[in-house]
Amino acid sequence: MGRIILYIIVIAFIIAVITKFFYLLVAGALGYWAYKQFKKSQTKGSKQTLTYVLGAFAGVFLILFVVSLSSDTANKTEPIAVVDTKEDSSSNSETKSNTADVIETSQSSDSKGKQTQGNQNNHNRFPATLVEVTDGDTLKVTVEGKEEKVRLLLIDTPESVHPEKEEQPFAKDASNFVKKQVAKGNMELELDVSERDKYGRLLAYVWIDNKMLNEQLLEYGLARVAYIYPPNTKYVDQFEEIQKQARVQAKGIWSIENYVQDSGFVELKPAIEEPVVVTQAPSVEKNNEVKNEPIVTNVYYKNCDAVRAAGADPIYEGEPGYSRKLDRDGDGIGCER
Incomplete structure (x- = not known):
């Protein structure tokens, strides 16, 4: 019984060697045959035609062996495509840690990519439930059961509930627009690098059914690009482009001359018409x-x-x-x- 097993092992080894080095073995056999033919023809003084043919075939099989060897090496060294679970796990850890004081986020991607709405990478987003719309750029939400105040990143809308300011033009329009949008579907928050401001509010890009609320407010002329503080600059380039279009079309806040300034919205003194x-x-x-x-x-x-x-x-x-x-x-x- 032991001898049979030994024979099987030897045969398996021979087959493996033949399979792996088939081209080399054939090239070696043909080369040896060519050498013997060369000696034989030399002794007889006859032509070496067969020798040359055998030598050529031996060379061909040798080349095939080298090619197959190179192909195997390349396959071994080529990196295997794996699904990057690190980012997913980072996203999961964000969602789980939303009840903590600081929410962990992945590094922001380059805003130069100009990712369009609907095609954004949503690994950095996590769900939130609306509690209240405070005004055009501030919300109250719950994340994993914890209530959070959210400030929309990179934009500023006119004041509607400021304790020291009267309601500014288009403030209610912005607030009502936000209320209308958030009622349309599921809300997700996307953070940038720095997660909170000095007031402890979450700084976020707000997504409703895969459309970014920050962008929509700019598009309809209900907000200006503002509070650009690195490293939270992920979408600043595309925001400024959207604002440029709204300004050219004199939408919303841009319809009032000199209303929007670098410092904010100018307090307009209403003119009382003479009777x-x-x-x-x-x-x-x-x-x-x-x-x-x-x-x-x-x-x-x-x-x-x-x-x-x-x-x-x-x-x-x-x-x-x-x-x-x-x-x-x-x-x-x-x-x-």
Whole structure:
């Protein structure tokens, strides 16, 4: 029994050698045959034609052996394509650690890539649930059961709830736009390198159904590019390009001349329109007595800012200065807060 096993091992070894070195063995056999033929022909003084043919075939098989050997070496040294689980695990660890004071994130990718919405790498995103829209650039969310304040990165919208400032133009528009967008689908947060500001708020790019809210606010002229603090500059180039287009088209905040400055939004003092005074022509009564009718004064307000500055808000239908353009919903009450 032991001898049979030994024979099997020897045969297997021979087969392995033949398989691995087949071309080399054939080349060696042909080379040896060519050598013997050379000696034989030399002794007889005959032509060496067969010797040359055998030598050529031996060379061909030798080349084939070298090629196969090189191919095997290349296959061994070629790196194996593996799915990079490091990034995935990093993403998972982000989600799990959202309840901690600091959320771990992967390094941001180069913003020069100009990744389009819908094709963004979402490994750095994690789900969040909306609690409240504070204003156009600030939200309250819950992440893994913990409530967090979120500040949208790289943008600034007009103030609507500032304790020391009055509501600025387009502030409510920005806030309402955000409320409308976040109601459309699932929310995800994407952090950059630095995760929080000095107030402890999360700094994030907010995604709703694979569309970035930061970009949409810029696109519709409801925000400006601002607060660019390295290393949180992942999307700054494309943000500035979007802002440029909105400014050219005079959308939203860009429709008011000099409203947007590098320092922020300029406080505009509403202009109160001078009342238009219309005096009726004197009427002539009997006995040729001339009597002036009472002066009728028409008040005109350019916009609701002018109404508020005059202390006339809300303004009701029938009151001096009321017009339908001040009453967008047509309920008879204009310039409602």
